[in-house]
Amino acid sequence: MIRVAFALARREFVRFMRQPHRVIGTVAQPILFWLFLGSGFNASFHAPGMNGVSYLQYFYPGVMLMMMLFASIFSSITIIEDRDAGFLQSVLVAPVSRMAIVLGKVMGGVSIAMVQTLIFTIAAPFLGMPLGLPSLGLLILAYVLSSAGFAAMGFFFAWTMRTSSGFHAIMMVFLMPLWMLSGALFPLENAPGWLHAVMIINPVSHALVLMRGPFYSAPAQLFADHRWLLALGVTLVWDAVFLLGSMARVQRREKGAPA
Amino acid sequence: MIQIENLTHVYPASRKTPARTAINSLTLTVEEGQFCILSGPNGSGKSTLFRILCGMSLPSAGTIRIAGHDLFKEPGKARAEMGVVFQSPAVDKHLTVGENLRLHADLYGLSASVYAERLAEAMAWTDLKDRLNDKVDTLSGGLARQVELAKALLTRPRLLLLDEPTTGLDPASRRNFIDALHKIQRERRMTVLMTSHIFSEAEDADRVAIMKAGNLLAFDSPQNLRGRLGREMVVLQSRGAVVLEGRIRADLHLKTRRHGDEIRLEETDNGASLPILEKLLATFRDDIDSIAIKQPALEDVFIHLTGLQKSDTSENGEVQ
Numbered sequence: 001m002i003r004v005a006f007a008l009a010r011r012e013f014v015r016f017m018r019q020p021h022r023v024i025g026t027v028a029q030p031i032l033f034w035l036f037l038g039s040g041f042n043a044s045f046h047a048p049g050m051n052g053v054s055y056l057q058y059f060y061p062g063v064m065l066m067m068m069l070f071a072s073i074f075s076s077i078t079i080i081e082d083r084d085a086g087f088l089q090s091v092l093v094a095p096v097s098r099m100a101i102v103l104g105k106v107m108g109g110v111s112i113a114m115v116q117t118l119i120f121t122i123a124a125p126f127l128g129m130p131l132g133l134p135s136l137g138l139l140i141l142a143y144v145l146s147s148a149g150f151a152a153m154g155f156f157f158a159w160t161m162r163t164s165s166g167f168h169a170i171m172m173v174f175l176m177p178l179w180m181l182s183g184a185l186f187p188l189e190n191a192p193g194w195l196h197a198v199m200i201i202n203p204v205s206h207a208l209v210l211m212r213g214p215f216y217s218a219p220a221q222l223f224a225d226h227r228w229l230l231a232l233g234v235t236l237v238w239d240a241v242f243l244l245g246s247m248a249r250v251q252r253r254e255k256g257a258p259a
Numbered sequence: 260m261i262q263i264e265n266l267t268h269v270y271p272a273s274r275k276t277p278a279r280t281a282i283n284s285l286t287l288t289v290e291e292g293q294f295c296i297l298s299g300p301n302g303s304g305k306s307t308l309f310r311i312l313c314g315m316s317l318p319s320a321g322t323i324r325i326a327g328h329d330l331f332k333e334p335g336k337a338r339a340e341m342g343v344v345f346q347s348p349a350v351d352k353h354l355t356v357g358e359n360l361r362l363h364a365d366l367y368g369l370s371a372s373v374y375a376e377r378l379a380e381a382m383a384w385t386d387l388k389d390r391l392n393d394k395v396d397t398l399s400g401g402l403a404r405q406v407e408l409a410k411a412l413l414t415r416p417r418l419l420l421l422d423e424p425t426t427g428l429d430p431a432s433r434r435n436f437i438d439a440l441h442k443i444q445r446e447r448r449m450t451v452l453m454t455s456h457i458f459s460e461a462e463d464a465d466r467v468a469i470m471k472a473g474n475l476l477a478f479d480s481p482q483n484l485r486g487r488l489g490r491e492m493v494v495l496q497s498r499g500a501v502v503l504e505g506r507i508r509a510d511l512h513l514k515t516r517r518h519g520d521e522i523r524l525e526e527t528d529n530g531a532s533l534p535i536l537e538k539l540l541a542t543f544r545d546d547i548d549s550i551a552i553k554q555p556a557l558e559d560v561f562i563h564l565t566g567l568q569k570s571d572t573s574e575n576g577e578v579q
């Protein structure tokens with residue numbers, strides 16, 4: 001199963017690298033966004049409990065999250081292309097486990113998201129947020145786990161979609177609010193109570209906690225921090241739910257009505 | 260190799276369309292090593308049967324065994340025995356020929372050495388040797404089809420399913436494709452089930468199945484099917500075919516069948532065609548645009564069998 005998943009993931013990655021506009025677009029957009037917004041807000045920013053953190057620094061993991069989120073989710077859009085182009089049918093008739101089909105797509109999406117996010121990580125030391133090797137390792141773990149969850153969620157919704165514009169529309173309606181209310185744009189500590197409640201159930205905010213942690217705390221501290229551990233747990237559950245849900249969708253075969 | 264029993268498939272009703280029976284309790288057995296063509300008019304249920312056979316959809320009722328495995332209970336085992344060539348392309352156009360083949364080998368779990376061997380085999384019968392590093396979307400239609408077939412054969416399936424694999428090919432490429440397929444089928448004693456509308460492709464098959472509206476009308480060897488029609492027939496074209504047909508029946512007391520502008524006198528005994536043709540010419544010369552004696556081909560059998568209930572076809576000669 002792993003071999004099949006790897007072969008399918010490699011295909012995703014090769015395809016992605018052969019489309020330079022996809023590579024450039026997904027890397028350039030969040031960087032520009034971050035530079036413009038970040039420099040605009042910088043002076044007036046003061047995060048509670050985070051003295052000496054500039055807005056550029058605060059916003060940095062949020063942008064990283066946004067990149068990862070969008071790259072992961074929209075990598076699943078290729079299912080719709082695969083179906084249209086006929087490639088999917090040859091995968092479906094192969095004697096491969098249906099989970100391998102899901103994992104192939106998800107791992108492909110994760111690797112694509114990783115390239116972009118890792119390039120972006122190079123900026124961290126220049127922002128005065130140097131990362132030690134163990135922290136970098138934890139950061140990568142955070143990337144992979146949250147990216148897999150979102151890629152699997154994209155897979156789950158894209159599976160039954162017939163057009164990529166439909167998928168785009170639905171995902172934007174879902175994602176933008178989730179991202180904005182995740183604490184990526186502004187701290188939610190002094191937000192009204194309802195927003196707080198949204199944050200607790202919002203998987204994007206848990207992913208953000210997971211990714212932001214390694215920038216501010218040492219790995220040992222993180223493993224003692226219940227807020228971070230909770231985020232880790234939620235993200236793992238999120239991964240499992242959408243991987244299994246997607247597999248169930250792939251497994252379902254179109255069925256004739258009772259005669 | 261394939262045992263289909265009482266297979267029925269009903270497409271569920273939707274808001275706009277009523278439920279539709281695409282396959283109606285079909286029973287069919289394809290023996291190991293046979294080359295079998297599945298034919299039938301548009302909408303007769305061929306593609307539906309094909310999708311069920313390759314395990315993409317589940318029927319309303321009935322069973323299918325592939326190489327002894329129940330297709331619906333053990334889809335994995337049945338899938339491992341078969342190769343599938345779809346009507347539409349099923350390769351990744353953005354990858355090269357070699358990358359596509361490699362990916363397919365990975366999906367079926369071939370080891371690197373087996374893959375190398377099978378690749379060499381494929382290069383021997385295809386024209387792809389110099390094109391392995393080219394992207395599939397730069398290939399001609401004929402070469403792209405070769406990739407599909409090479410891919411399906413890579414795993415040495417015991418059963419090969421093909422859905423109208425030659426649509427869109429010019430006659431020469433189509434010939435190449437079919438010849439290669441026949442050659443490999445004989446060498447490997449592989450079972451082949453292929454849907455096709457092209458009767459020249461069916462002439463060298465072991466069995467031809469003809470479907471209409473979800474029912475199996477005939478399943479026999481090409482020779483036997485041809486034998487169902489008389490040995491030869493007289494075929495004539497006329498712009499006033501409707502009127503002329505009535506007059507042939509009334510004046511000459513001959514059985515006729517009409518398809519549009521064409522009138523056929525199918526049940527002529529051997530050697531009787533020429534006198535009939537002469538009589539027709541003598542009587543109706545001015546109404547006839549062209550006339551000929553034809554040896555029945557599979558296509559004629561197809562038209563005969565599938566035309567039986569068609570509204571455009573009259574059967575006056577037989578009914579009255």
Ligand SMILES: Nc1ncnc2c1ncn2[C@@H]1O[C@H](COP(=O)(O)OP(=O)(O)OP(=O)(O)O)[C@@H](O)[C@H]1O
Binds near residue numbers: 299305307
């Ligand atoms: N997805 C579907 N939903 C509802 N009805 C369908 C569906 N697919 C096919 N049908 C109907 O089932 C019947 C059989 O269709 P099918 O595609 O199997 O025919 P076919 O023999 O492959 O025809 P063709 O020669 O045109 O390819 C047709 O009446 C068709 O309208």
Ligand SMILES: [Mg+2]
Binds near residue numbers: 305306307
């Ligand atoms: Mg069809």
